[in-house]
Amino acid sequence: MKIKQLPEVKMFQGYHTLFVEGEPYVILGGEIHNSAASGEAYMEEEVWPYLRDLEINTVVAPVYWECIEPELGAFDFSTVDYLLEQALRENVRLVLLWFGLWKNAESMYVPIWMKRDRKKYFHCKKEKGGEIPTISPFCKEAVERDREAFARLMAYLKEQDSSQRVIMVQVENEIGLLGSERDYSPTAQEVFSAEMPKEVREEFNLSGTWQGAFGEDAGEYFMAWAFAKAVEEIAEAGKKEYPLPMYTNAWLEQFPWRAGIYPSGGPVRKMFRMWKFMAPSLFTLAPDIYVPMVPETMDMYTKQNNPLFVPEVRKDAACAVNALYAVFGCHGIGFSPFGIEELSMEPEKIDRIPPEVMAALNIDPAAFEVEGSAEYLKRSYELITKLLPLYYRLRPAGDVYAFIRKDPREQGTVVRARGYDVQFDYKRKEPGKPEAGGVIFQLEDHVFLIAGTMCSITFHSKMGSGKTAELIRLEEGAWESDGFRPRRILNGDEKMFVSCKDYIVLYRAELLTV
Secondary structure: OOOOOOOEEEEEOOEEEEEEOOEEOOEEEEEOOOOHHHOHHHHHHHHHHHOOOOOOOEEEEEEEHHHHOOEOOEOOOHHHHHHHHHHHHHOOEEEEEEEEEEEOOEOOOOOHHHHHOOOOOOEEEOOOOOEEEEEOOOOHHHHHHHHHHHHHHHHHHHHHOOOOOEEEEEEEEOOOEOOOOOOOOHHHHHHHHOEOOHHHHHHHOOOOEHHHHHHHHHHHHHHHHHHHHHHHHHHHHHHHHOOOOEEEEEEOOOOOOOEOOEOEOOOOHHHHHHHHHHOOOOOEEEEEEOOOOHHHHHHHOOOOOOOOEEOEEOOOOOHHHHHHHHHHHOOOOEEOOEOHHHHOOOHHHOOOOOHHHHHHOOOOHHHHOOOOHHHHHHHHHHHHHHHHHHHHHHHHHOOEEEEEOOOOOOOEEEEEOOOEEEEEEEOOOOOOOOOOEEEEEEEEOOEEEEEEEOEEEEEEEOOOOOOOEEEEEEEEEEEEOOEEEEEEEEOOHHHHOEEEOOOOEEEEEEEEEO
16 A cells, blocks of 8 residues: 555644644644553443544544454454444544553553563562562563554554554553662563663763762663653654554642652653653644643643644643643644543433542542533534634734633733733633633734633733723634634624633734724
């Protein structure tokens, strides 16, 4: 099979941008539950019916090593086949998640034959000798087997995905080590006690042992080096077969901020330098965001030449405005709430995570509340899709301004646009409703397009100009391919107080300075 143009991430208008079939593409997606893709009938009956009305263009779905290589050297890609067929029928793209050696800091999705041979495929050890349910990244045999299986998967996609459904691949999932800051297995101990590898000494301009160079953080840096090195081997082998954009994702640092309570060695912000250096085949490191500080986390993962892709994020009502901020504020490649099928599902069918599991994983239970989320997110995705051509037209000049409440104490913000300051006063946060936020497009010197939720809007002239901003025309409506289509013109007392409620509203405002 010959593909004219592969999906790629490249610089466009000064920002990293995903291109699919030669055109800019933003993933407006949703990640399905971990085990959903393991059954064809289950996908047909319990997943796809709940995705069709959400305006998503991409489904983030796992593929499982245990299903693909049930016996050593015997490969079965039937799970991949029906995902490709179903995605084509549903007219959506796919981001595939490779659940290989590591998933949620454990080795739960490796094939049974690997689980049974603990001697050959040895696990990490705690300091006092207890085994951790995570195969060690120092186990060369395990990494080699994963590398082979992943390369086979990518070769199969190249051969079979003629419709180019798959646009991106995640290598492993929330990698790292729980229960210990580092691996104390005999093999790991030998490496840790020796002088650091030459590439690490040169990159960090340090010398000596890991402990001597990195002190209290030595264990985490050591594991970041080991995991990133293994992931690079796996990703590089896959890209040689079929060079789709690849990334890995991060279980975020959390209180009490001790490596091993969150996965030690994973691609968290403090380990960016090690991961970027050791795993160059990955185009980005992506955050899985279940903490309340979603906008701040997206900001952090947009730095250090790291384009933003959010493969997993909380699915409460705030996801609608978080999506706006990810795309227009962080110039992100994509946004994808987890468990997306539950947004449209009947409440009695939702398989709720037990409180004790959430507590053990240090997850905010509110992250899984879905009241109102389906309709809010649908409207947000629909609006983003329509506004993307305008976004690409105005982005080079800096005429796109996104805003969102990042702290409950914030009363509002002021967007300093060309010729005017636009004040947004945030409304009180309400349960089951989106957060305050939105985006402004400056269409002309005196004309603005504003999409927002849970805020009121006031226009000001620039300080020191000696003039006053006057709102001479205000229209509410929709943005279509041929431009703004007004639904009604607001005047009188309705023009005196411009307000955005819980559902995203689109205003066209024409101003005058007098």
